């Protein structure tokens with residue numbers, strides 16, 4: 001049947017494409033349907049930072065699968081994927097203490113650095129860091145490149161893509177769209193922050209809302225490496241792996257005292273390098289239906305703090321945007337099977353790039369879902 005395949009994937013973000021990639025590896029016929037004419041969702045709006053090490057202990061199996069999938073996809077499709085790790089400058093003794101605790105907890109996954117070592121590694125030798133760490137397993141990709149390149153490569157391998165086509169209903173192997181009906185043995189729905197438009201009851205049941213994040217692209221000085229991945233103290237208080245360390249409550253109190261404005265906008269201050277510059281962000285605000293406006297005060301705050309760490313006196317801002325991802329206060333992953341042929345998968349936290357290929361394995365091969 002012309003409109004039939006082994007697998008239909010709804011959504012051409014990284015989660016849909018990772019699922020299509022693995023299904024193609026398994027020899028299945030795959031059809032990807034997206035309402036846009038190219039990937040433009042969360043998957044191109046982010047840092048391109050695969051933060052494997054900072055994830056919770058309980059998801060480290062998914063993390064391992066994801067890292068392996070990223071490497072295979074990069075090799076096959078030819079997109080840039082740097083195994084350059086993450087650098088974390090510690091600006092206070094408490095930040096360093098959390099890194100020490102994490103290093104002991106995750107033996108072999110963390111290299112502790114002295115202040116000069118971490119300052120040199122992020123390209124700002126004058127930074128008065130008290131110490132820091134390198135997390136060598138973490139990876140960097142260019143979020144503006146990955147999804148379009150992977151989609152184009154999959155299309156060349158025979159995966160069918162139907163763009164500009166909104167899916168309006170899914171059930172029992174049938175997919176109703178604005179361009180007619182399609183059928184498949186299995187349907188995987190990865191609509192990102194579009195979940196409520198397709199499965200409103202599911203979104204409500206998991207308290208799914210949209211998180212908006214203030215982001216900027218600035219010029220990168222030569223001395224800052226293109227594959228930079230830099231987390232900061234706010235990241236140590238945020239990612240589940242670090243946040244489980246005993247000194248994190250004290251670090252949170254210190255941050256509230258030292259950086260109240262960053263805490264107020266729920267910042268995860270970080271920066272990554274891409275060929276086009278440095279990605280700098282971010283803040284977090286939550287709403288079922290966010291307004292489109294970007295707060296210039298928050299944008300300036302994030303820019304000021306990130307460029308201070310990197311020693312950039314006069315940042316040249318090339319772009320600003322309000323990124324969006326799907327969020328839930330209850331879970332980091334919505335993975336539901338409304339009927340035997342349908343799977344709905346949405347990462348409801350800012351870790352979907354990191355976990356994408358590992359979650360795609362869970363989607364296609366079943367298996368135990370760890371406590372997200």
Ligand SMILES: Cc1cc2nc3c(=O)[nH]c(=O)nc-3n(C[C@H](O)[C@H](O)[C@H](O)COP(=O)(O)OP(=O)(O)OC[C@H]3O[C@@H](n4cnc5c(N)ncnc54)[C@H](O)[C@@H]3O)c2cc1C
Pocket residue numbers: 010011012013014015016033034035036038039040041042043044045046047048049050051165166167168190191192193194195197198213215281282323324325346347349350351352353354355
């Ligand atoms: C600013 C920012 C920073 C981030 N930083 C990081 C980070 O450092 N590390 C990390 O791991 N993650 C990060 N994330 C999170 C990560 O980007 C997301 O978790 C991930 O990209 C989600 O991928 P997705 O494929 O589920 O969604 P998306 O990329 O949004 O793709 C969903 C697709 O589904 C399509 N779609 C939706 N509804 C329909 C429909 N009814 N019919 C047809 N098509 C439909 C959309 O058009 C879209 O193309 C960040 C996100 C943002 C916004």
